[in-house]
Amino acid sequence: MAAAIPHGTDAVLERVLIIGTGLIGTSIALALRERGIEVLLADRDPEAARVAADMGAGVPAPATPDEPADLAVLAVPPPAVAAALLDAQKSGAAQVYTDVASVKGLPLAQAAELGCDLAVFAGGHPLGGRERSGPLAARPGLFLGRPWVLCPTAESTEAVVASAAALALACGANPVTMDAVEHDRAVALISHAPHVVASAMAARFTAGPERALALAGQGARDVTRIAGGDPRLWHGILAANAQPVADVIDAVARDLAAAAAGLRAAAGGVAAGGAEPGGVGAARDTLDLLARGAAGHGRIPGKHGGPATRHAVVPVLAADRPGELALIVQAAGVAGINIEDVLIEHSQGRSVGVVELAVAPESARRLIEELRARGWSVPVAPA
Amino acid sequence: MAAAIPHGTDAVLERVLIIGTGLIGTSIALALRERGIEVLLADRDPEAARVAADMGAGVPAPATPDEPADLAVLAVPPPAVAAALLDAQKSGAAQVYTDVASVKGLPLAQAAELGCDLAVFAGGHPLGGRERSGPLAARPGLFLGRPWVLCPTAESTEAVVASAAALALACGANPVTMDAVEHDRAVALISHAPHVVASAMAARFTAGPERALALAGQGARDVTRIAGGDPRLWHGILAANAQPVADVIDAVARDLAAAAAGLRAAAGGVAAGGAEPGGVGAARDTLDLLARGAAGHGRIPGKHGGPATRHAVVPVLAADRPGELALIVQAAGVAGINIEDVLIEHSQGRSVGVVELAVAPESARRLIEELRARGWSVPVAPA
Numbered sequence: 001m002a003a004a005i006p007h008g009t010d011a012v013l014e015r016v017l018i019i020g021t022g023l024i025g026t027s028i029a030l031a032l033r034e035r036g037i038e039v040l041l042a043d044r045d046p047e048a049a050r051v052a053a054d055m056g057a058g059v060p061a062p063a064t065p066d067e068p069a070d071l072a073v074l075a076v077p078p079p080a081v082a083a084a085l086l087d088a089q090k091s092g093a094a095q096v097y098t099d100v101a102s103v104k105g106l107p108l109a110q111a112a113e114l115g116c117d118l119a120v121f122a123g124g125h126p127l128g129g130r131e132r133s134g135p136l137a138a139r140p141g142l143f144l145g146r147p148w149v150l151c152p153t154a155e156s157t158e159a160v161v162a163s164a165a166a167l168a169l170a171c172g173a174n175p176v177t178m179d180a181v182e183h184d185r186a187v188a189l190i191s192h193a194p195h196v197v198a199s200a201m202a203a204r205f206t207a208g209p210e211r212a213l214a215l216a217g218q219g220a221r222d223v224t225r226i227a228g229g230d231p232r233l234w235h236g237i238l239a240a241n242a243q244p245v246a247d248v249i250d251a252v253a254r255d256l257a258a259a260a261a262g263l264r265a266a267a268g269g270v271a272a273g274g275a276e277p278g279g280v281g282a283a284r285d286t287l288d289l290l291a292r293g294a295a296g297h298g299r300i301p302g303k304h305g306g307p308a309t310r311h312a313v314v315p316v317l318a319a320d321r322p323g324e325l326a327l328i329v330q331a332a333g334v335a336g337i338n339i340e341d342v343l344i345e346h347s348q349g350r351s352v353g354v355v356e357l358a359v360a361p362e363s364a365r366r367l368i369e370e371l372r373a374r375g376w377s378v379p380v381a382p383a
Numbered sequence: 384m385a386a387a388i389p390h391g392t393d394a395v396l397e398r399v400l401i402i403g404t405g406l407i408g409t410s411i412a413l414a415l416r417e418r419g420i421e422v423l424l425a426d427r428d429p430e431a432a433r434v435a436a437d438m439g440a441g442v443p444a445p446a447t448p449d450e451p452a453d454l455a456v457l458a459v460p461p462p463a464v465a466a467a468l469l470d471a472q473k474s475g476a477a478q479v480y481t482d483v484a485s486v487k488g489l490p491l492a493q494a495a496e497l498g499c500d501l502a503v504f505a506g507g508h509p510l511g512g513r514e515r516s517g518p519l520a521a522r523p524g525l526f527l528g529r530p531w532v533l534c535p536t537a538e539s540t541e542a543v544v545a546s547a548a549a550l551a552l553a554c555g556a557n558p559v560t561m562d563a564v565e566h567d568r569a570v571a572l573i574s575h576a577p578h579v580v581a582s583a584m585a586a587r588f589t590a591g592p593e594r595a596l597a598l599a600g601q602g603a604r605d606v607t608r609i610a611g612g613d614p615r616l617w618h619g620i621l622a623a624n625a626q627p628v629a630d631v632i633d634a635v636a637r638d639l640a641a642a643a644a645g646l647r648a649a650a651g652g653v654a655a656g657g658a659e660p661g662g663v664g665a666a667r668d669t670l671d672l673l674a675r676g677a678a679g680h681g682r683i684p685g686k687h688g689g690p691a692t693r694h695a696v697v698p699v700l701a702a703d704r705p706g707e708l709a710l711i712v713q714a715a716g717v718a719g720i721n722i723e724d725v726l727i728e729h730s731q732g733r734s735v736g737v738v739e740l741a742v743a744p745e746s747a748r749r750l751i752e753e754l755r756a757r758g759w760s761v762p763v764a765p766a
Binding site (some may be wrong): 029032088105122124126128129139140141144146147149175176180182183185186187189190191193194195196197198199200201202203204205206208209211212213214215216217219220221222223224225226227228229230231232234235239242243245247248249250251252253254255256257260261262263264266286289290291293294296297298299300301315321322323324325326327329330332333334335336337339341342344354368 | 510511512523524526527529530532534542550559561565568569570571572573574576577578579580581582583584586587588589591592594595596597598599600601602603604605606607608609610611612613614615617619622625626628629630631632633634635636637638640641642643644646647649650669670672673674676677678679680681682684685698700704705706707708709712713715716717718720721722723724725727737
């Protein structure tokens with residue numbers, strides 16, 4: 001059952017202890033169970049461990065372990081990692097230990113301070129998640145194809161690194177090794193700062209009039225989607241990665257203040273210039289910011305983890321009723337065309353909507369013909 | 384062919400002139416054609432009008448009009464509206480005029496300054512769009528179920544208001560009346576400022592190392608999606624609505640600067656407080672910002688335009704191959720369950736992915752049973 005792992009050793013994962021059965025811990029447990037690995041579940045809230053067990057994620061761990069597990073996974077928020085590691089090591093819970101917190105530097109420093117045995121610890125961070133939290137939101141495929149950063153230290157034994165990598169592979173993730181500093185800066189940029197920025201934009205919506213909010217569409221929804229996450233959980237993450245996150249959001253704040261000054265100046269209001277607080281960027285044009293934004297957006301990898309893939313999007317006018325979508329995608333399936341993504345635009349109080357099918361560009365023409373032949377309206381230009 | 388319209392009059396839309404055949408103008412033209420309304424197409428770039436005509440959006444307008452159209456639609460960027468209106472009125476292009484620019488105050492002021500006949504003009508703004516621009520991205524359903532703001536002035540005749548409303552209804556949109564000031568503040572909040580905020584976040588990605596960007600996932604993609612729009616087009620929009628947009632992004636910048644100061648203070652760095660530029664909000668806790676963000680996010684209406692609807696999401700493990708999605712949604716259709724949304728999570732280099740089906744909460748249990756009965760793995764807890 002053990003997955004093949006790097007480093008030339010064979011890490012045996014036959015029995016894994018999950019400490020913390022929230023979204024991440026339970027998702028890992030479910031993935032391990034799909035591979036037939038024995039999973040023990042522990043949570044400071046016994047009801048959460050019970051729910052995870054009921055979902056088929058494993059069995060509740062006994063109060064005192066019979067024998068150490070092959071690996072213990074600390075699936076607790078960043079501020080709780082060090083204490084959980086100390087507790088687990090004191091009770092001899094496992095042979096080696098890893099965690100899954102989205103911050104790596106501070107928990108490590110705290111663990112060292114508490115006197116944990118860092119030789120048998122290698123931190124990890126699977127890059128997957130969702131706005132919903134708790135075991136009920138868990139799913140075994142949460143980390144499929146996603147990066148899983150491993151942050152071993154110079155002290156970490158080969159055995160713990162191999163076990164942590166085997167865990168990542170067992171969950172279908174791609175292990176990547178970084179040191180804690182590089183990791184924390186990276187996630188500040190691509191995850192933590194975007195969360196604060198989304199929150200700061202969404203916070204403006206608390207004061208807006210109902211009639212204004214009623215005009216909001218997919219753009220406003222997308223920009224602020226992650227702001228729907230649990231504020232307490234996220235506050236803990238941000239506080240544990242404070243400096244790198246502050247650096248990024250300070251830079252965003254400066255660019256926004258400069259853009260506002262530029263817009264006011266263009267509107268003939270107060271002049272932008274050296275008097276701007278922070279003194280940075282007031283001369284930078286809003287157009288320049290928009291151009292940098294478009295360039296930066298283009299650097300985000302696509303869903304498949306590689307460089308952003310360009311799909312052709314085929315729109316279809318479809319009745320908003322059960323079975324209609326099935327008929328449409330069935331037509332694609334019959335033609336041997338793989339649908340990469342589906343976007344359904346409903347229409348308020350109407351019986352028709354637009355279904356957009358993303359397919360490989362070379363398949364688009366064939367899909368359009370197939371759908372038109374079956375009577376659907378596909379409003380695109382002829383080739 | 385004329386749609387029913389408010390104001391108790393019957394506006395006849397038999398012949399409409401579209402001036403500007405980009406995304407918005409061509410989408411309107413396609414919607415009108417679907418209702419059998421005659422459409423004349425004009426663009427300062429004859430090739431763009433040609434493409435729109437080839438898409439079935441109408442016929443190129445003659446250089447000098449035979450007789451005035453019932454309505455001319457100025458589908459040009461905000462800074463170009465007033466001049467286009469003057470030109471059209473000089474040539475007697477139509478009996479009444481509307482526009483579709485996303486800013487309403489400045490074009491109106493400019494039109495008054497140029498001496499346009501404002502009695503036969505009523506501004507409009509359909510709240511729909513996409514990142515792609517140009518006639519090829521157009522589709523007749525772009526405004527289905529979306530709000531379409533009408534901004535008549537005290538000068539506007541009943542006839543022009545009725546015609547503009549009839550246009551909105553013919554495109555499947557919901558006409559809403561506001562004055563220009565209220566409109567411009569509303570779109571600054573829910574559209575223009577989010578665009579700048581997304582750009583400012585995405586601009587950070589221009590400098591990030593490749594290994595950091597490789598960790599980015601759906602969160603980073605969503606926050607910055609609209610930053611992929613055309614910088615020049617957006618710069619024109621922002622400049623035309625400068626003051627309201629600057630007010631919102633200044634407030635966002637202050638919240639971000641305060642959050643950064645709060646994080647640095649929590650990390651034991653420099654203290655946050657009165658010395659912070661702007662002097663506002665440094666005392667506000669990051670947690671408070673996150674909580675306000677979650678609350679504001681919750682105020683965005685759902686896809687259907689009403690209050691955000693809660694759907695149940697049913698995850699299914701599915702093979703990544705043609706026909707698989709068809710079989711899954713077919714199973715839902717057979718059970719009479721309407722699928723509200725589909726999210727496909729691919730996995731890099733693997734043959735399995737997760738398909739998430741959003742359905743009405745009361746249908747979830749039945750869908751899960753249906754799918755499991757047909758052999759799919761549906762990783763959710765038993766009820």
